[in-house]
Amino acid sequence: MPSAVIQPTAAHTATVIFAHGLGDEGASWRAAISGDYDYRKPGELTIPARLPHVKWIFPDAPEQAVTANFGTEMPSWFDMSNLPLPPELYLSKVVDDDESVKNGVQIIDDLVQAEVKAGIPESRIVVGGFSQGGALALAAGLGGKDWRTKSSGDESKLAGVVVLSGWMPVREKFKSRISPHAKSMPVLWGHGTADAVIYHKVGEISVELLQDQLGIVKHGAHDQLGAPGINFRSYERMGHASCKKEMDDLVTFLGSVVPQQQT
Numbered sequence: 001m002p003s004a005v006i007q008p009t010a011a012h013t014a015t016v017i018f019a020h021g022l023g024d025e026g027a028s029w030r031a032a033i034s035g036d037y038d039y040r041k042p043g044e045l046t047i048p049a050r051l052p053h054v055k056w057i058f059p060d061a062p063e064q065a066v067t068a069n070f071g072t073e074m075p076s077w078f079d080m081s082n083l084p085l086p087p088e089l090y091l092s093k094v095v096d097d098d099e100s101v102k103n104g105v106q107i108i109d110d111l112v113q114a115e116v117k118a119g120i121p122e123s124r125i126v127v128g129g130f131s132q133g134g135a136l137a138l139a140a141g142l143g144g145k146d147w148r149t150k151s152s153g154d155e156s157k158l159a160g161v162v163v164l165s166g167w168m169p170v171r172e173k174f175k176s177r178i179s180p181h182a183k184s185m186p187v188l189w190g191h192g193t194a195d196a197v198i199y200h201k202v203g204e205i206s207v208e209l210l211q212d213q214l215g216i217v218k219h220g221a222h223d224q225l226g227a228p229g230i231n232f233r234s235y236e237r238m239g240h241a242s243c244k245k246e247m248d249d250l251v252t253f254l255g256s257v258v259p260q261q262q263t
Helices: 026-034 087-092 098-117 132-142 171-177 200-214 244-257
Strands: 003-006 014-019 054-059 063-066 072-075 125-130 160-164 186-192 229-235
Touching: 003 026, 014 026, 014 098, 014 132, 026 054, 054 098, 087 200, 098 125, 098 132, 125 132, 132 160, 132 186, 160 244, 171 200, 186 200, 186 244, 200 229, 229 244
Parallel strands: 014 054, 014 125, 125 160, 160 186, 186 229
Antiparallel strands: 003 054, 063 072
16 A cells, blocks of 8 residues: 655654545645644754654555545545535435445555564554545444444554544444544544535534444533543534644644654
């Protein structure tokens, strides 16, 4: 699986695996995290410089036909029947193809296991993603063995999950496929209030379903980032994109769940 990578500049003690959105590529998010699309103030450190112990992996999704785009082949973690995704559609129809979501989860699992073999324990690995990649990260991070095509999933517990502008995929089956570690998993969920692709309300509904059906704790907007449960952060006037505040929250979250270790 081709991946863009940011190597750590200090002793490598943690890894973030971050999945891009539909039609994109890993290099775009490597550029964003590296500071190429700069939100920084003069003299402010880049994200990799603030987290020098972290290796970042931005995998490229496989090319496959996407029903929502009239069967056009493009980089995609799984097939989807509809985009944009407003709340009424999300609640009335399952837009995600179950089997291809499982295939996407296995790609993330394989990357996790490669890091484990290289010496980074699962407890020091975070999976995350944007949009479709965020939905995939949620399934990979909170899902158990029934989300997998070959790896078990139930025994492993990652350090945390990041969902940016995403949703809970295959929602009618998510509850039955949850990992025994899901309730203790720290989750950062960021979403723009002006998102016209994956509507902000879809993010809210997804978190409410996880809270009501699965008993996962939802923290308040001002609670500390990195505690077990979901910390849902809304970003005013932000569309289907990211912003400096969201990136700052991401750094704070990662600093909490995979802090730099003294060597």
